[in-house]
Amino acid sequence: MSDTKCKSRDESGVVVTITEEWHVGKSQRAVKMLALSIGLSQVSIYSLATSVSELANNLFFHTNYGGTITLKVVRKNGRAGIEIAAADKGPGIADLDSAMLDSFTTNGGLGGGLPGVERLMDEFEIASQVGVGTWVVARKWGKCS
Numbered sequence: 001m002s003d004t005k006c007k008s009r010d011e012s013g014v015v016v017t018i019t020e021e022w023h024v025g026k027s028q029r030a031v032k033m034l035a036l037s038i039g040l041s042q043v044s045i046y047s048l049a050t051s052v053s054e055l056a057n058n059l060f061f062h063t064n065y066g067g068t069i070t071l072k073v074v075r076k077n078g079r080a081g082i083e084i085a086a087a088d089k090g091p092g093i094a095d096l097d098s099a100m101l102d103s104f105t106t107n108g109g110l111g112g113g114l115p116g117v118e119r120l121m122d123e124f125e126i127a128s129q130v131g132v133g134t135w136v137v138a139r140k141w142g143k144c145s
């Protein structure tokens with residue numbers, strides 16, 4: 001199948017800065033539009049919208065100055081997908097293994113955000129250093145149509 005067939009009109013990606021609560025909704029709208037542009041299924045779009053909302057919420061609730069959500073179309077083996085990258089220069093996470101457990105929270109949240117994103121997305125990576133910041137990248141793949 002030709003790769004040009006699943007080309008998106010917007011290959012450059014979108015950066016949403018998360019410093020206020022309403023920016024969470026902005027990141028959800030942006031990921032939905034990007035996912036629609038490459039024809040992802042409704043189920044995948046809901047997974048992406050939930051994942052970006054959890055990551056953006058973490059930027060807002062667990063850092064002092066917020067961070068960025070970068071959204072882009074990615075391609076591999078003739079498939080198109082959406083990549084969500086969350087980055088911040090916040091306090092970092094001291095114990096990543098604990099942070100990835102269901103119900104683990106340090107500020108009274110549900111504690112389902114990070115493990116939920118890992119389950120909803122096809123690929124998930126997280127890195128964090130105390131005093132430096134946190135970086136998460138997650139991808140959802142669709143089919144070329």
Ligand SMILES: Nc1ncnc2c1ncn2[C@@H]1O[C@H](COP(=O)(O)OP(=O)(O)O)[C@@H](O)[C@H]1O
Nearest residue numbers: 058062092099105106109110111112113114134
């Ligand atoms: N960007 C971040 N910076 C610092 N700590 C974070 C960040 N994201 C998550 N954490 C830590 O990981 C924990 C688990 O996150 P999460 O699963 O989203 O649950 P919740 O946000 O409900 O606490 C948080 O309570 C917090 O301690």
Ligand SMILES: [Mg+2]
Nearest residue numbers: 054057058113
């Ligand atoms: Mg959270």
